[in-house]
Amino acid sequence: MPTENPSNLEVKAQPSKPRITTKKLAALVSKKDGKAIQKIFIKVPDIDIAEAANTLTPTELIFIFRCVESKYTAEFFDELDQDAKENLVKAMTDKELVQIVNQQAADDVADTVGEMPANLAQKVLQAADKTMRKDINTLLNYKENTAGSIMTTEYLELLDTLNVDEAIDTARSRGREAETIYTIFVRDIQRQFVGTVDLDDLIFAKKDQTLHDIMNLDVVSCSTATDQEEVGQMFRRYDLNALAVLNDDNRLVGIITIDDAVDVMTQEATEDIEKMGAITPTRGESYLKTSATKMAFKCVPWLVILLVMGTLSSLVLSQFDDKIAAIPILASFLPVLMDGGGNSGGQTTTLMVRGLALKEFGPKNFGKVLWKEFRTALLTGLIVGAFAFIWFMMEQYTGIVTWKSDAGNPINIFAGNCWTWDFFQIAGLTSLVTAASLGLTILVAKVIAVCLPLGVAAMKKDPALMSEPLLTTVADVAALLIYFGLAELWIMPVINLV
Amino acid sequence: MPTENPSNLEVKAQPSKPRITTKKLAALVSKKDGKAIQKIFIKVPDIDIAEAANTLTPTELIFIFRCVESKYTAEFFDELDQDAKENLVKAMTDKELVQIVNQQAADDVADTVGEMPANLAQKVLQAADKTMRKDINTLLNYKENTAGSIMTTEYLELLDTLNVDEAIDTARSRGREAETIYTIFVRDIQRQFVGTVDLDDLIFAKKDQTLHDIMNLDVVSCSTATDQEEVGQMFRRYDLNALAVLNDDNRLVGIITIDDAVDVMTQEATEDIEKMGAITPTRGESYLKTSATKMAFKCVPWLVILLVMGTLSSLVLSQFDDKIAAIPILASFLPVLMDGGGNSGGQTTTLMVRGLALKEFGPKNFGKVLWKEFRTALLTGLIVGAFAFIWFMMEQYTGIVTWKSDAGNPINIFAGNCWTWDFFQIAGLTSLVTAASLGLTILVAKVIAVCLPLGVAAMKKDPALMSEPLLTTVADVAALLIYFGLAELWIMPVINLV
Numbered sequence: 001m002p003t004e005n006p007s008n009l010e011v012k013a014q015p016s017k018p019r020i021t022t023k024k025l026a027a028l029v030s031k032k033d034g035k036a037i038q039k040i041f042i043k044v045p046d047i048d049i050a051e052a053a054n055t056l057t058p059t060e061l062i063f064i065f066r067c068v069e070s071k072y073t074a075e076f077f078d079e080l081d082q083d084a085k086e087n088l089v090k091a092m093t094d095k096e097l098v099q100i101v102n103q104q105a106a107d108d109v110a111d112t113v114g115e116m117p118a119n120l121a122q123k124v125l126q127a128a129d130k131t132m133r134k135d136i137n138t139l140l141n142y143k144e145n146t147a148g149s150i151m152t153t154e155y156l157e158l159l160d161t162l163n164v165d166e167a168i169d170t171a172r173s174r175g176r177e178a179e180t181i182y183t184i185f186v187r188d189i190q191r192q193f194v195g196t197v198d199l200d201d202l203i204f205a206k207k208d209q210t211l212h213d214i215m216n217l218d219v220v221s222c223s224t225a226t227d228q229e230e231v232g233q234m235f236r237r238y239d240l241n242a243l244a245v246l247n248d249d250n251r252l253v254g255i256i257t258i259d260d261a262v263d264v265m266t267q268e269a270t271e272d273i274e275k276m277g278a279i280t281p282t283r284g285e286s287y288l289k290t291s292a293t294k295m296a297f298k299c300v301p302w303l304v305i306l307l308v309m310g311t312l313s314s315l316v317l318s319q320f321d322d323k324i325a326a327i328p329i330l331a332s333f334l335p336v337l338m339d340g341g342g343n344s345g346g347q348t349t350t351l352m353v354r355g356l357a358l359k360e361f362g363p364k365n366f367g368k369v370l371w372k373e374f375r376t377a378l379l380t381g382l383i384v385g386a387f388a389f390i391w392f393m394m395e396q397y398t399g400i401v402t403w404k405s406d407a408g409n410p411i412n413i414f415a416g417n418c419w420t421w422d423f424f425q426i427a428g429l430t431s432l433v434t435a436a437s438l439g440l441t442i443l444v445a446k447v448i449a450v451c452l453p454l455g456v457a458a459m460k461k462d463p464a465l466m467s468e469p470l471l472t473t474v475a476d477v478a479a480l481l482i483y484f485g486l487a488e489l490w491i492m493p494v495i496n497l498v
Numbered sequence: 499m500p501t502e503n504p505s506n507l508e509v510k511a512q513p514s515k516p517r518i519t520t521k522k523l524a525a526l527v528s529k530k531d532g533k534a535i536q537k538i539f540i541k542v543p544d545i546d547i548a549e550a551a552n553t554l555t556p557t558e559l560i561f562i563f564r565c566v567e568s569k570y571t572a573e574f575f576d577e578l579d580q581d582a583k584e585n586l587v588k589a590m591t592d593k594e595l596v597q598i599v600n601q602q603a604a605d606d607v608a609d610t611v612g613e614m615p616a617n618l619a620q621k622v623l624q625a626a627d628k629t630m631r632k633d634i635n636t637l638l639n640y641k642e643n644t645a646g647s648i649m650t651t652e653y654l655e656l657l658d659t660l661n662v663d664e665a666i667d668t669a670r671s672r673g674r675e676a677e678t679i680y681t682i683f684v685r686d687i688q689r690q691f692v693g694t695v696d697l698d699d700l701i702f703a704k705k706d707q708t709l710h711d712i713m714n715l716d717v718v719s720c721s722t723a724t725d726q727e728e729v730g731q732m733f734r735r736y737d738l739n740a741l742a743v744l745n746d747d748n749r750l751v752g753i754i755t756i757d758d759a760v761d762v763m764t765q766e767a768t769e770d771i772e773k774m775g776a777i778t779p780t781r782g783e784s785y786l787k788t789s790a791t792k793m794a795f796k797c798v799p800w801l802v803i804l805l806v807m808g809t810l811s812s813l814v815l816s817q818f819d820d821k822i823a824a825i826p827i828l829a830s831f832l833p834v835l836m837d838g839g840g841n842s843g844g845q846t847t848t849l850m851v852r853g854l855a856l857k858e859f860g861p862k863n864f865g866k867v868l869w870k871e872f873r874t875a876l877l878t879g880l881i882v883g884a885f886a887f888i889w890f891m892m893e894q895y896t897g898i899v900t901w902k903s904d905a906g907n908p909i910n911i912f913a914g915n916c917w918t919w920d921f922f923q924i925a926g927l928t929s930l931v932t933a934a935s936l937g938l939t940i941l942v943a944k945v946i947a948v949c950l951p952l953g954v955a956a957m958k959k960d961p962a963l964m965s966e967p968l969l970t971t972v973a974d975v976a977a978l979l980i981y982f983g984l985a986e987l988w989i990m991p992v993i994n995l996v
Contacts, residue, residue: 041716042716045718045736046716047735172701175701175702176702180698181698181701199680200680203666204670204673218540218541218543235760239757241756258756262733265760272771273770273848273851273852276774276848278841287849288863288870292874293877295871296878302841303841303842303845303878303940306837306838307834307838307886310834310837311889311898314834314899315898315899317833318827318830318899318900321826324829325822325823328822328823329816329819331815331819334815335808335832336808339840339970340805343776343970344797347777347797349775351777360784360785369785372790376797380801383798384805391805391806395812400809400816472841476837480833
């Protein structure tokens with residue numbers, strides 16, 4: 001739509017429909033309409049523009065970049081995806097690069113550089129000024145998924161003896177470089193981190209009070225080695241805007257801001273979901289951008305592990321194939337029974353993994369959780385078992401599942417009449433065995449599903465990881481043993497009478 | 499530990515180990531040591547104290563409450579759990595209640611009142627002053643899970659013609675009542691919402707600039723009816739500190755702050771996880787506080803639905819029980835095959851549901867997603883199928899799974915020698931049929947697993963809800979049809995030769 005007038009852009013955002021499209025941007029570029037492009041940057045959030053700009057050609061991209069007022073360039077660059085960033089870096093002059101790099105936050109540049117090919121990374125690092133280069137190198141050295149790797153080195157740290165007026169003046173003069181000034185970090189004369197001051201408290205305070213008078217003492221902090229999952233939990237629990245990252249000497253070395261914490265929480269939730277779905281975590285990579293081959297290699301390992309563990313089920317079934325041959329109807333109920341065990345155990349695993357991730361409970365609450373889940377499982381098993389009995393009777397009564405068949409043609413031996421001794425004995429007995437097995441399997445699966453994740457968590461491993469496949473296997477085996485055990489006990493003695 | 503000296507409390511928080519215990523608090527209360535309790539409130543985050551205080555008796559609780567300096571009471575009260583809050587409300591004098599209620603944010607009081615028995619809710623509402631009471635009633639009327647139900651009515655809204663100095667003065671005088679002053683909302687003379695000003699921009703601005711000069715125009719907003727999931731997505735996408743909630747006339751009626759948005763994102767992730775785990779969502783209720791009966795009733799419905807849908811598998815199996823009777827080894831591989839289909843489909847469902855929740859793609863990308871997943875599935879099916887063939891051969895070679903058995907005693911007809919024609923023909927054929935079925939099932943399951951969630955999403959329903967049980971059922975049926983179809987084609991013609 002090259003004729004569209006960009007001044008008609010709406011002010012209200014509809015997040016599901018970005019208000020600027022690649023087509024529109026490309027049209028403005030081909031018309032060399034720099035004014036219209038600048039107008040877009042005033043009215044549209046940078047992330048929306050960046051999303052539209054990602055698929056432009058490098059030439060179009062650099063044109064837009066050169067139109068943009070300097071106060072927008074840093075954020076716009078940051079919101080682009082990695083490919084677009086690399087194209088821009090290639091196309092930019094050294095002077096442009098110097099400007100863009102030093103306008104950005106060191107942690108953002110470090111993230112970008114970390115994924116770039118060496119020659120481009122080199123070009124970016126050369127453009128960075130001395131302090132920035134040092135910061136980037138420091139950040140790149142922290143282990144992935146630690147507080148150190150997600151923190152920023154640009155913050156406002158003030159001495160606790162400053163008074164309110166001095167603090168506000170300093171915030172005015174030095175705050176622009178900081179990632180946030182809503183939380184001001186306070187140190188004492190020994191450079192020890194002693195507390196924080198919220199900007200609003202600073203504004204509400206009397207002018208002659210010192211930071212020491214008004215700072216919060218009930219602050220939390222983490223170290224550079226703290227796992228990012230724990231960082232997310234701290235933000236959630238303490239409603240933080242920013243978190244202090246300290247070194248071993250209790251000195252501030254970085255801060256983590258809420259927007260980065262939100263990204264971490266999202267990433268951690270995705271990882272837990274993926275692990276529970278038996279996929280190797282994609283680690284924040286976008287689905288559409290990951291190649292099919294890469295995706296397949298994230299799926300294959302778990303399927304192979306599950307296949308190997310499934311051998312146990314085959315082994316058990318193999319022991320009972322004479323029973324199946326004698327009573328083929330047992331095979332008909334196998335999927336329902338095994339799905340029932342896996343599904344009910346899966347419910348409990350889900351609750352456990354999520355509860356552990358949100359720190360609602362931990363391995364130390366094992367007894368309490370097991371007791372609650374045992375009662376839940378007992379009740380669930382009873383209700384589902386009772387329903388299943390009626391359902392299985394119904395299935396046999398209608399001939400959906402039959403006791404005997406003749407060369408693939410099912411024979412409804414009850415011919416729609418359930419008031420016969422045969423029906424009560426044969427259909428009743430098989431339904432009873434299957435329903436009782438289902439109820440018992442639910443009980444066993446749910447109890448195992450408590451023990452596995454909590455056990456894994458007690459060993460300080462990730463409970464999302466091994467719980468599901470292990471559970472499926474154990475629940476399957478339990479279901480088969482219960483099923484054929486009950487069949488042996490209750491059906492086999494009767495079968496010769498039929 | 500009644501002898502412990504509370505002045506020894508550490509300043510650094512260890513989020514996994516709350517620094518104050520119920521025991522310690524109870525000991526201080528029994529010693530009537532108000533000073534020590536006050537000291538705790540200075541050094542320990544309120545949430546940690548509230549967690550320790552939740553299980554105290556009402557008398558102990560009210561003692562602590564009466565010790566606390568007034569600036570801590572509101573937050574402390576807010577962090578307590580519902581039972582403790584109700585106990586406190588019962589125990590408080592009317593005067594105390596008036597103070598505590600009017601210190602709080604209207605949205606927090608509305609949340610508390612919404613869950614209280616009528617007589618206590620009445621007592622709280624009577625204590626609220628007129629404006630507060632009106633706000634609470636308004637908030638209570640918004641539908642659950644909408645922006646209206648999570649917003650707060652306490653914000654700073656200024657006229658766009660104010661200059662920077664006037665704005666800072668107003669923030670100083672009126673900002674204390676607002677939930678945040680980090681984002682200041684700007685209206686024009688017609689009370690229309692026109693933009694926002696970040697507090698740091700206000701501080702950095704020149705004193706004679708007006709809010710109109712410095713406000714952000716690229717702002718997003720939502721309406722009171724916007725779903726809270728979408729609110730979470732907007733915070734994530736636009737890195738917001740606070741979001742404007744507008745009515746139909748484009749006037750500001752409330753704001754949502756980042757801490758409430760974080761709670762929403764966590765709750766939405768939990769709900770998705772629970773739905774995928776086939777549990778009726780717990781809606782933010784804590785696991786340990788939900789009764790076993792309630793928990794069972796969240797698990798039973800899905801198990802029953804899955805049981806009923808499983809009928810289809812039973813029906814299919816019932817048609818093939820003559821094949822199982824003739825070739826019992828087919829039954830041995832059933833669990834592996836069916837688990838393989840469910841698991842590989844589950845992987846894709848997981849990716850789809852999470853990708854849809856994070857708006858990485860939508861139903862409009864159906865073709866692109868399907869094509870990617872088709873290639874992934876093809877590759878996954880080939881690799882897993884190839885591995886499975888070798889594995890199944892191995893299982894038969896070692897006698898883990900056997901072709902024939904005699905009254906429950908497996909007979910390894912190959913006696914450890916695989917270089918016979920029999921082994922190649924029988925074991926090779928069954929392994930081939932099972933492995934090929936597994937590979938095909940993976941392909942089919944993954945393709946179905948793309949169609950179901952995207953189809954459900956296209957119908958504007960929640961993709962997490964029905965995808966998993968439907969998928970399991972469809973994948974099971976597909977697996978059985980493929981398996982017995984191939985067995986009919988490839989094994990049956992040979993079987994008479996054995």
